[in-house]
Amino acid sequence: MSDSFRDEVRAWLAAHCPPSMRVAPPEISHLYGGGRRAKVWHPDQPAWCAAMASRGWTVPEWPVEYGGAGLSREHAAILREEMRRIGAQQPLFSFGISMLSPVLFKFGNDDQRRRFLPDIARGAIRWCQGYSEPNSGSDLASLMTRAEDKGDHYLVNGQKIWTSYGDEADWMFCLVRTNTSVPKHEGISFVLFDMNTPGVTVRPIKLISGASPFCEVFFENVRVEKTNRVGEEGQGWAIATYLLSHEREMISSLGKIRHDTDPGRRALEIFGTDGEGRLRNASLRQTLARYQLDAAAFRLWIEHGERHPSASAGMGAMSSAVKYYGTELNKRRNELYLDIEGADALLWDARGPAGEAWARNWLRSKGNSIEGGTSEIQLNIIAKRVLGLP
């Protein structure tokens, strides 16, 4: 049965995935994000997303009624494997899928699920998150953005920071303080609103990589209907904790994007071999082998988790481990590319053979172990929640 499903997937992909969509984009930010003002990095992206969405394969495990394909975990894994086999580009890079949808499935009501999920599945609406604030980075629960109760709606005032793609998103899911007279973890709620609501101002933050994938978002008397609150008032922290584990998975999965440029082969091209067929740069060779070993072990670890539901039963608790190791590994990989490419990689506009923006990707990777909870926070969580340390 699995094999016939695999055959079906393979045939469909062969027919529908154009060659242009069988390579990773040069930068992660060049994945297609959908939305009302969708940015198109390659002309084939919208059609590829639409084709996949028509099969329900942008969200293969979701029920059909919400735009999914209702696949079993096993079949979904086969789909992923087959996509990976041909290097198929992820058709839709979406926080709606990776972060908001688990929350809606678990904490949302039927009405909210029906209103929001189908648009997420086909990439019609793009979402961003409103979490961190200038003085609430690692200590997220100390957030100060205030939502004042006005009967059927809230009036939101405050500021968010590190909102990924805040300037391209259509709606925001946002943590706000609805009660200031209880301990900090208990006064938080989780609300949704359109970024076009009056009073919302977005200002992109330029990173050292030159890109601006994050924004500051300011709220001045922003009206949010109470029907757009997910879960109960005060339940926001529980939702946030649940969501953050999904964010961590998503960020660490970025490290799994396989660039077409194999570092070993590339190093061979650049340095050549000695008389015994070994990479001439002997010192780099050891660094390379150590990296490849750890990267392979990490990839297998993730794959084992995907293949065996029971193996990933503790996945929620483990997402911190995945986030920690995956992002540190990604930083190592980017430093390794600098070692291989040398001075050429330090030119702003230099591109690798597969179009990789070496310098910008390298600089961007430094943020991986900060965004979505720093490595330090992940290690704290592993120590306390997985290892049970005091």
Place this chain on the structure above:
Amino acid sequence: MSDSFRDEVRAWLAAHCPPSMRVAPPEISHLYGGGRRAKVWHPDQPAWCAAMASRGWTVPEWPVEYGGAGLSREHAAILREEMRRIGAQQPLFSFGISMLSPVLFKFGNDDQRRRFLPDIARGAIRWCQGYSEPNSGSDLASLMTRAEDKGDHYLVNGQKIWTSYGDEADWMFCLVRTNTSVPKHEGISFVLFDMNTPGVTVRPIKLISGASPFCEVFFENVRVEKTNRVGEEGQGWAIATYLLSHEREMISSLGKIRHDTDPGRRALEIFGTDGEGRLRNASLRQTLARYQLDAAAFRLWIEHGERHPSASAGMGAMSSAVKYYGTELNKRRNELYLDIEGADALLWDARGPAGEAWARNWLRSKGNSIEGGTSEIQLNIIAKRVLGLP
């Protein structure tokens, strides 16, 4: 002037340091420690120690009246350099010199200095320290060994652990609690007593290396004269802190002992070279080069401190940094030797070309970053005292 002193030292060493004393002993514990029951690992050790002591060069910077040579710091550095040049073995490995003497100079009274220092200088009396207790390792100030006031003397009851060479030493300098009704740091005193005093029992602790350089020491109604208390009652913690910085320097200096076996040369003998004259084990080669680089930087750092008094003005505060890096480096060196020697190094009785006990030295090195304050404690001290972190 310096040059003529250097010439004089060089000539004297040429005449008085026998070839047998121009190699490092196979294990650090085979240095000559002196004392009433001196262990002699090589028949030439006592005479070499006596010759050096006759010039005051076991303690070159001490005043002549206490058995030193009254050398300036600069001249003492020249003496050390000349000894290092010919690989001269340290004539006397003594906690009396490295640990107790700074305390006696700073906190002792004239009578105590006259009674104890000359015997330390010539290695007549061997000293050990009574510091750690089973429940007071890193948290030394919580020590429980009790000294009860009996007028002109104390009665000491309790237990010490990790006393280096407690079974070979003649006297102990010991931290005891003289007051239990004040905060823990304020009730400690520093006392000296003969290990032959009735009520003192010593039990060696066997380490994983098979050696027993540490002991447990038990006290049952041990009588200690008050004239043998150094400093005021309750001043023990200040003395301990001062002393510990000297212990750290001493332990880290162990890492400076240069074995005759150069790891690079040894690796060449074992693995040979490839067609381009490079070590055939390319992976080991990088590990080796990284070690040698860090070891050279560390050695120069210490030497700069020795050469320039003003550079080491902050040495007290820096001893934790030296202890931390030196002991971690020593562990790395021992692991490196295992990589080079392979399975042969894991035989209990195997010896290297210079007589090194590979396996035992390697296992012993694991204790370096624990004894005399763990690496963790040193990092705490650097963070707080050197860097001023809260």
Place this chain on the structure above:
Amino acid sequence: MTLPLTEEQEMLSRSVAEFVADRASITQFRAWRDRTTETAFDSALWREIAEMGWCGIAIDEAYGGSALGYSGLALVLEQFGRHLSITPMNATVLAGATAISLMGSETQKTSWLPAIVDGSLTLSLAWGEGAHFAPFAVATRAEKTAQGWQLSGVKHHVEDLSSVDRFIVVARESGRPGDREGLGVFVVPHDAKGVSVEATPRVDARQCGTLTLDDVVVDDGCRLTGVTSVALERLAGVINAGLAAELLGICEETFARTLKYLKERSQFGKLIGSYQALQHRAAHWFVEVQLARTIVQEALLALDRARDAEGYRQADMLCSMAKAKLAQVAELSTNEAIQMHGGIGMTDAFDIGLYIKRARVLEQAYGDQHHHLDRLAALEGY
């Protein structure tokens, strides 16, 4: 997110753990270490282990085994690693039986494998001649004579050598040391004329030593018929995967014991496990052990599944990866275990310090970290 055990594997693992805690624990290890006899292992214990059926786990049913594969055998080795159990499992089963399974003729398998399964035959593989594993650097000579084969040479670091019944000797039939081809493998009775052994104490308290072959003559039937350089590399791959499984046991046990200690020991009025610097190191260590388990599982699966040249190539690569990774993680684990235990960690009386000795022996055997990183690079083509 490491792979779950099958029900069968789960049962096996549990019964080994129970048996070993009772019959081959660290207490027994200490008693054995301080023995005065020159025997290499406890024969009574070995018979019990054979009766449990664990010697035949990776052996075909045709020869009395249970054909649970190397994934099964690894569960036994992992428990042995956790308890520092001293048995001839590595020498006799992991190395010896595998050599015969991979390279023996039908007749040879029939005559030796069932005896290994029932515990009546013990073996030791005599391959390496230096301090570092170099599979083809074999100088020991095998010359064809009228009586069969005549072997001469010296083998170092041979395990369990005073007590095994036979040696599996790798010897050179042609060519020069270093040549990939020209090697033969011979099953040599311990009591053959010209065989002498000299044991040397090793840090892990196991026996190893030097086997000298002085014009030893064996008949043709003792020469394994399927020896090739590729088969020898497969043998090394299996052995390394097995050693990696034992190392995994060491990593997990040292981690578990240290974690427990962090929750028990107080300094400065707080449990030491509440200090953030130790928490972060423990968390990193935990992740490394997860990755270690993953790569070992994958190597074993690949060995058990390999059917064609590509499958064997994949398995070979994974075995080297597993060994390299486990050497790295075992070094981390044993060093951190001692350091976090502090003073008590460096004493002989406390168990935690014993693991480092066994770990380094396993790391070195059949290629250390550098050897396997080098292989990995070579197999990747750089």
Place this chain on the structure above:
Amino acid sequence: MTLPLTEEQEMLSRSVAEFVADRASITQFRAWRDRTTETAFDSALWREIAEMGWCGIAIDEAYGGSALGYSGLALVLEQFGRHLSITPMNATVLAGATAISLMGSETQKTSWLPAIVDGSLTLSLAWGEGAHFAPFAVATRAEKTAQGWQLSGVKHHVEDLSSVDRFIVVARESGRPGDREGLGVFVVPHDAKGVSVEATPRVDARQCGTLTLDDVVVDDGCRLTGVTSVALERLAGVINAGLAAELLGICEETFARTLKYLKERSQFGKLIGSYQALQHRAAHWFVEVQLARTIVQEALLALDRARDAEGYRQADMLCSMAKAKLAQVAELSTNEAIQMHGGIGMTDAFDIGLYIKRARVLEQAYGDQHHHLDRLAALEGY
């Protein structure tokens, strides 16, 4: 326990620090970075620097310098590192003047060095042709002609190339790329016929790019007379020691700024500098910076003291060690600086993230960590 400065050095260091904070600070760096012109450096600033006498620090008094040695020049570079100052000091003085000092004839030194000292002549060394430093892999040709020498080839990663007056071009007179001997060094006017330049933006906002020499003819007087492979290696050594000094400034500045941040920023109601995991990492980092300073000081001293072949050999070794160590410590420093600053550390608006860009450029130039570790091993004979 790093070496104390002499009184003269102390004064120099202080005056550079004051000048740079005022005239070449990070604020000026940002303004320059966002400029629209194509000039490589601020000529007015460079004239001021020359007036301070800093261009002549390592140049003999006979040519207008102050002969304070490379230890002196390094103090300037260290401050430039701390403030990310953009000047042609590396290209003109560290590389250019040193090339002339080491390999020029008396006439050549007399005609060029005083102009470097007074700031009226700027230079750039055009040596490398690939992405990785390989001193002898030079393919650019120099042919002897009746008029002098004719140069053809392409040089990459040439610094400050749109604005310098002359290029110091390493070209091959005989042999093949990779041969140690057969290289010549030529001083080529920017405006010579056949010279063309193309600038490329680099991460550190400095200018670099490609210099193309298309049958450029220079007269005999432009060919440095003392070129040997050993002299070229000495030149590379000096440059690397200088780059290491600038890297040292980056290490110290990023450490100091991060330490300050640890004492200011609170999370979970506590200063982040009170968290033990960060304390331990900061303490380790501190020690590494101490070692970094030590090895740079030692390399510079060795350069200034070398008088004979053995002295030069020692200095060469120490320059490679300094570069390798500083590359390693700069990587640690810039990565930790960003990570410990958290979100703000990855923004362009905050200064800390700018250092990593300059650091990697310096690390790569004239040989990265791997290049120098390899050299170190080779010089040690393994």
